[in-house]
Structures are given as C-alpha cells and as structure tokens.
Amino acid sequence: MTQSEPLLEVDDLAVEFRTDEGVVKAVDGASFTVDRGEIVGVVGESGSGKSVTAMSILGLVKSGRRAGGTIRFRGRDLGALPAKELRSIRGGEIAMIFQDPMTALNPVVTIGRQIVEALRLHDKKLAKGAARDRAIELLALVGMPDAAARFRQYPHEFSGGMRQRAMIAMAIANGPSLLIADEPTTALDVTIQAQVLDLLKVAQQETQAATLLITHDLGVVAELADRVVVMYAGRVVEQGDVITVFTEPRHPYTVGLLESLPRLDRDVDELHPIPGSPPSLLAPPPGCPFHPRCPLARDRCRTERPPLRAVGAAHHSACHFAEELAAVVPTEVTR
Amino acid sequence: MAAFVVRRILVNIVVFILIGIGVFLLVRAAPGDPVRMMIRPEDLQEGSEGFIQARRAELGLDDPVLVQYGRWFLDAVTGDLGSSFISREPVSGLLLERLGPTVLLMSTALGIALLIAIPLGTIAAVRRNTGVDYAAAALSLGVISVPSFFLGIVAIYLFSLQLGWLPSSGMSTPGGGGGADILEHLIMPAAILGLAAAGPLTRYVRGSLIDELSADYVRTAEAKGGSPVRVVGRHALRNSLIPLITIVMINIPQMLAGAVVLEQVFAWPGMGQLAVRAVNTQDYPVIVGFALYVAALVLICNLLADLAYAVVDPRVKVT
Ligand SMILES: Nc1ncnc2c1ncn2[C@@H]1O[C@H](COP(=O)(O)OP(=O)(O)O)[C@@H](O)[C@H]1O
Ligand code: SF4
Numbered sequence: 170m171t172q173s174e175p176l177l178e179v180d181d182l183a184v185e186f187r188t189d190e191g192v193v194k195a196v197d198g199a200s201f202t203v204d205r206g207e208i209v210g211v212v213g214e215s216g217s218g219k220s221v222t223a224m225s226i227l228g229l230v231k232s233g234r235r236a237g238g239t240i241r242f243r244g245r246d247l248g249a250l251p252a253k254e255l256r257s258i259r260g261g262e263i264a265m266i267f268q269d270p271m272t273a274l275n276p277v278v279t280i281g282r283q284i285v286e287a288l289r290l291h292d293k294k295l296a297k298g299a300a301r302d303r304a305i306e307l308l309a310l311v312g313m314p315d316a317a318a319r320f321r322q323y324p325h326e327f328s329g330g331m332r333q334r335a336m337i338a339m340a341i342a343n344g345p346s347l348l349i350a351d352e353p354t355t356a357l358d359v360t361i362q363a364q365v366l367d368l369l370k371v372a373q374q375e376t377q378a379a380t381l382l383i384t385h386d387l388g389v390v391a392e393l394a395d396r397v398v399v400m401y402a403g404r405v406v407e408q409g410d411v412i413t414v415f416t417e418p419r420h421p422y423t424v425g426l427l428e429s430l431p432r433l434d435r436d437v438d439e440l441h442p443i444p445g446s447p448p449s450l451l452a453p454p455p456g457c458p459f460h461p462r463c464p465l466a467r468d469r470c471r472t473e474r475p476p477l478r479a480v481g482a483a484h485h486s487a488c489h490f491a492e493e494l495a496a497v498v499p500t501e502v503t504r
Numbered sequence: 505m506a507a508f509v510v511r512r513i514l515v516n517i518v519v520f521i522l523i524g525i526g527v528f529l530l531v532r533a534a535p536g537d538p539v540r541m542m543i544r545p546e547d548l549q550e551g552s553e554g555f556i557q558a559r560r561a562e563l564g565l566d567d568p569v570l571v572q573y574g575r576w577f578l579d580a581v582t583g584d585l586g587s588s589f590i591s592r593e594p595v596s597g598l599l600l601e602r603l604g605p606t607v608l609l610m611s612t613a614l615g616i617a618l619l620i621a622i623p624l625g626t627i628a629a630v631r632r633n634t635g636v637d638y639a640a641a642a643l644s645l646g647v648i649s650v651p652s653f654f655l656g657i658v659a660i661y662l663f664s665l666q667l668g669w670l671p672s673s674g675m676s677t678p679g680g681g682g683g684a685d686i687l688e689h690l691i692m693p694a695a696i697l698g699l700a701a702a703g704p705l706t707r708y709v710r711g712s713l714i715d716e717l718s719a720d721y722v723r724t725a726e727a728k729g730g731s732p733v734r735v736v737g738r739h740a741l742r743n744s745l746i747p748l749i750t751i752v753m754i755n756i757p758q759m760l761a762g763a764v765v766l767e768q769v770f771a772w773p774g775m776g777q778l779a780v781r782a783v784n785t786q787d788y789p790v791i792v793g794f795a796l797y798v799a800a801l802v803l804i805c806n807l808l809a810d811l812a813y814a815v816v817d818p819r820v821k822v823t
C-alpha cells in the first residue's frame with residue numbers, strides 16, 4: 170500500500186430509497202477521500218445525505234439500495250466484502266458514533282456489558298474479566314467519573330452527555346483507524362457540546378484514528394477539522410483543506426453557508442441565510458441541483474451537471490463557474 | 505418492593521369484595537330456582553311443593569338478598585365459601601381440588617403458546633413479507649378462526665379413535681396414573697389451548713420485533729460488528745419481549761374461557777367443568793366461589809407480571 174493512497178475513498182456513491190411517492194435519491198454521486206489520521210468535516214443542510222453517506226460506509230443503510238459507486242477502505246471494496254469480513258471491520262477498524270445517545274444504546278443492557286460486547290466481538294480470546302477491566306479503563310479514559318460503578322449502570326441512569334461519552338468509549342474500544350461521528354453533539358445541551366467535542370479530539374489523538382465528523386455546524390468544522398467536505402442534495406459540491414475552503418470557497422453554496430454564519434464582527438441583521446430550500450430528492454432539478462437558489466446560475470447550469478473537479482491544490486468544486494468566485498468572493502468571508 | 509406488594513394486595517382485597525357482591529347479586533337475579541333445578545321434572549308432583557319450600561328455607565333463599573349476602577360475607581372472610589346446593593360439599597374444597605388441573609392445563613398451554621409464538625414471530629419479523637411470514641400469518645389467522653371445541657373433537661377423532669395414540673378424556677387412567685399418564689392426557693387439550701393463544705401472540709411478537717429492529721440501538725449493535733443472530737436475539741428480541749408480559753396477562757382470562765370449553769370436551773377435571781355444571785344447576789355458592797377463584801388467578805398473574813417487569817426492565821422501579 171502506498172503512502173499516497175487514501176484510507177477511505179468514496180467514489181461516485183449513489184443510494185436510493187423506494188418510497189410511496191417515488192425513488193428518493195438520497196445520495197447521488199458523492200465522492201471524497203479521508204486520509205490516515207486526519208479529521209474531515211462533512212457539512213451540509215439537513216437532508217443533504219450526510220447520514221446516509223456515513224451509514225453506507227459500513228453497509229448499515231437497511232431499507233435503501235446502493236445504486237452505484239464504490240467505497241474503498243485501505244484499498245478494499247467494502248461493498249464487495251463477504252458479510253463476515255464486513256462485520257469484522259464494523260466496530261473494529263471502522264467505528265461509528267451516532268447522533269442521539271438517548272436511543273443509540275440498548276436500554277435493557279448495562280453500559281458495561283455493551284462495551285464488553287464491542288470488545289469481545291473483535292477479540293474472541295479476550296476473557297470476561299479482562300474485557301471488564303478494559304471497559305472500565307475506557308470509561309475512565311472518556312472522563313467518566315467513578316467508572317467502575319458506572320460500568321454496572323443502565324443507559325437511563327446516564328445523562329445525555331455521559332451516554333455520548335460511553336458511546337465514544339465503545340467506538341474507540343478496538344482502536345479503530347477510522348471513526349465516523351454523525352452529528353455527535355446535535356442532540357446534546359449546548360453546554361455539553363463543547364465537552365463532547367473536546368473528548369472527541371482527545372479520543373482522536375489517543376487512537377490516531379482518522380475521523381469523519383458529520384455536522385451542520387461550520388464552527389465545529391473550523392475548530393476541529395483538517396479538511397472539509399460540503400454536501401448538497403446528495404452530492405459533494407466542494408472539498409478541500411479547511412482554511413482554503415473557508416477563505417477561498419469555490420462553490421456558491423459554500424459561500425452561502427459561510428455568509429449565513431453568525432460572526433462577531435457582523436451585526437445579527439447582516440446574517441444572510443441562503444434563500445430558498447434544498448430541492449426535492451424525489452425529482453432533483455436537472456443540471457446543477459443548486460441552480461434554483463444560486464445567484465450565479467445561468468442556462469448551462471440548468472442543463473449540464475457540473476462534475477466535481479480540481480480547482481486548486483487538493484481543492485475540488487462542482488460548479489461550472491468556480492473560477493469566477495475568485496473574483497466575486499469578497500475578503501469579508503475570511504475568518 | 506414489599507410496600508408495593510402490600511399495597512397491591514390491599515387494592516386486590518377491595519376488588520375481591522366488589523366481585524363477590526357483583527356475582528352474588530347477579531346469580532340471584534338470574535331467572536330460575538336452584539331448588540327446582542335439583543328435582544327432575546318427572547319427579548315434580550303435587551306434594552313436592554312442600555319439599556321445595558322447606559329446602560328453600562333451609563338454604564336461606566327466602567331471606568332478603570342483602571341478608572343472604574351478609575351471612576355469606578361473614579363466612580367468606582373466615583375462608584368458608586359455603587357448600588354446594590347439590591353435593592353439599594364445601595365450595596372451597598371442591599374448587600381447590602380442581603384448581604390444580606386447571607392451572608396445569610393453562611400453564612402447559614401457555615408454555616406451548618410461547619414456544620410457538622416467539623420463534624415463529626421472530627422468523628416472521630426478520631423475514632417479513634416473504635413466504636415464511638405469510639405462512640405464519642395464515643397459521644395465526646387459522647387457529648384464531650377455528651373454534652377450539654371443534655379442533656378438540658377433530659383431535660379426539662384422529663388421535664384417540666382412529667390412531668389410538670392418546671387418551672380421549674380425563675386426566676389419568678383409572679387405576680393407572682403417574683406423570684407419564686397425566687402427560688398423555690394433557691397433550692391434546694393443552695396443545696389446542698396453546699395453539700389458539702399462539703395465534704395472537706405470534707402476531708404480537710412479529711409486530712413488536714419489527715418495531716424494535718428499526719430502533720437506533722439495533723443499528724449500534726450492527727455497527728459494533730454483531731452478527732444478525734446476535735443483533736436480533738441479544739438486542740432486539742430482548743426488548744420486544746418485555747411488553748409481551750402484558751399481552752400474555754391480557755390473554756389469561758381468554759385462555760381461561762378456552763380452558764372451560766376444552767375441559768368439557770376432554771372431560772378434564774378442572775374448575776371449568778365444575779363451573780359449567782354449577783351454572784346449569786344454578787348452584788349459587790359454587791358459581792360465586794368460581795368467580796372469586798378466577799379473579800384471584802387473574803389478579804395474582806397481574807401482580808406477578810408487574811414484578812416480572814421490575815426484574816427484566818431496568819427502567820421500571822416498583823415502589
Ligand atoms: N429510510 C429512508 N427512507 C426514505 N428516505 C430516506 C431514508 N433515510 C434517509 N432518507 C432521505 O434521504 C435524504 C438524506 O437523508 P440524510 O442522509 O439523513 O440527511 P442528513 O444526514 O444530511 O440530514 C433525506 O431526504 C431523507 O429524507
Ligand atoms: S453550476 Fe451554476 S448553479 Fe451550480 S453552483 Fe455553479 S453557478 Fe451555481
């Protein structure tokens with residue numbers, strides 16, 4: 170394996186759901202990569218396909234259908250793996266942290282047993298006592314006070330923040346090389362969010378795991394991520410280094426997201442939410458899916474779908490007129 | 505926990521008293537006269553009117569209903585539920601000796617029902633909308649729609665008369681006995697009663713498991729690398745079976761009704777058989793006693809169910 174090969178390579182991923190109203194193209198040609206040890210933020214409005222993309226990596230989209238694309242992990246096509254091999258990767262080399270810690274843990278099994286299960290599923294030789302000790306260690310590592318006592322408690326005896334800590338302990342239990350966190354703080358109290366994000370950072374440093382951090386909060390991306398992937402209507406519309414994307418965005422949607430951010434140097438009434446709303450994924454508009462809301466849209470955008478293409482060093486955009494943004498985007502957008 | 509049990513028992517005592525009053529008044533409000541029922545119509549001659557009057561007075565049936573109730577109640581609190589009008593045996597003894605067979609029949613049937621419903625409902629849920637699921641649905645609907653007395657008669661015809669594999673009636677062979685003998689007598693009525701209960705329970709297990717399978721924690725278990733068997737068995741099924749406790753409890757009175765019918769068909773010496781005879785002869789004390797026993801059975805089951813919840817569901821605290 171060469172050093173330049175990415176850890177995770179999602180290429181032209183498409184996932185569909187058959188519903189009563191028709192086929193929902195939840196993910197429609199998404200491509201991005203994650204390198205070893207880096208933190209990649211995935212941003213986009215709600216419904217842009219972030220969760221479905223994340224879930225597809227481990228093959229956890231139950232009712233949906235993979236309509237195309239490949240997901241390679243360390244060069245292996247995850248979609249083509251036999252079920253048993255995929256299971257050994259789930260929770261082993263790739264671990265997930267879900268959005269809602271209130272429902273993501275089994276209510277009738279103690280926290281300790283749920284962590285022990287994660288450990289023993291991936292190390293059949295691990296004795297019960299040793300697994301228990303390791304689980305308590307993990308709970309202590311994620312900042313759980315009185316870990317040995319907490320080990321025996323049930324999820325309902327934990328606060329939301331503590332449950333998410335337990336989820337993180339479970340996710341890092343087997344030393345994953347990729348951690349997927351799907352909006353890990355969205356369901357938590359604002360005061361707890363920062364703590365859990367800090368913990369995520371600690372966990373990442375501890376395990377050296379690459380992290381795919383899904384969020385709709387650009388501030389979180391700015392603070393934690395090395396690179397950012399911007400999704401819109403099931404596609405990746407821009408990806409690149411965080412500083413580059415934030416200072417020199419090359420997609421009008423990214424520009425819109427950045428302008429809608431509340432900032433200290435701007436009055437609240439200067440907020441510019443992107444007008445309009447995301448398109449229906451049942452019948453996405455032809456051409457560029459952003460064209461109904463795009464201030465730069467013109468005829469070509471309505472017919473020709475813009476491919477994701479390089480617009481700079483390790484910087485990609487799916488806009489026909491990405492280069493025009495270099496002139497249009499005022500320096501005001503800088504951090 | 506102890507406080508909870510005590511409180512429940514106190515509530516149940518009130519329920520008992522109310523059931524006692526209700527049934528006591530109801531049986532006496534029903535048309536007909538228990539004393540006339542004792543006498544065969546062809547024996548009813550001119551002179552028997554005097555006998556009837558004497559017997560009514562002896563049984564206290566001429567007193568005002570409230571006086572009768574008061575007398576019965578004072579005896580009942582000491583555990584004396586009176587004596588049968590017909591056999592003159594104490595009601596408590598009659599019922600107690602028949603409680604065992606009924607409980608044996610019902611608990612075996614319940615065991616059979618669960619042994620069918622849990623695996624079948626699980627397979628139907630996991631393989632939903634496939635042939636197996638449709639077959640399970642058809643089977644469930646089938647056993648609900650066919651009356652159990654009919655199934656009982658068919659089974660007796662087939663397994664007792666034609667094949668000669670199983671005894672057709674009673675609980676043991678006269679003179680014989682032993683566990684194996686009772687088991688042979690038990691199989692048919694218990695299986696039929698269990699089958700009837702398995703229908704709705706299978707549907708319930710299927711529905712509740714389908715709900716659980718889409719729960720977030722199931723996805724977590726999959727994301728950890730759990731196998732399908734583990735994810736369903738250790739996680740989803742465990743959660744889906746907790747509310748099954750309630751469903752089973754709700755079904756107990758209905759199973760009891762089914763048991764009454766099957767006890768007739770198979771001459772099973774249970775409370776149901778006794779009760780049917782008592783109703784036919786308007787044997788008031790036995791009817792009232794039977795109602796109280798049934799109520800006790802149901803109330804005890806409910807209490808056990810609540811305690812079971814506290815054991816299997818850590819979120820439930822009984823206080
Ligand atoms: N099980 C499903 N059935 C039908 N549509 C779904 C299902 N899951 C997701 N979708 C649709 O796919 C789209 C993307 O969803 P999701 O990935 O959850 O978005 P995000 O995480 O970015 O908010 C949404 O429009 C959603 O309605
Ligand atoms: S391709 Fe056209 S519509 Fe799409 S983002 Fe670029 S300018 Fe806007």
Ligand SMILES: [Mg+2]
Nearest residue numbers: 219220221352
């Ligand atoms: Mg989401």
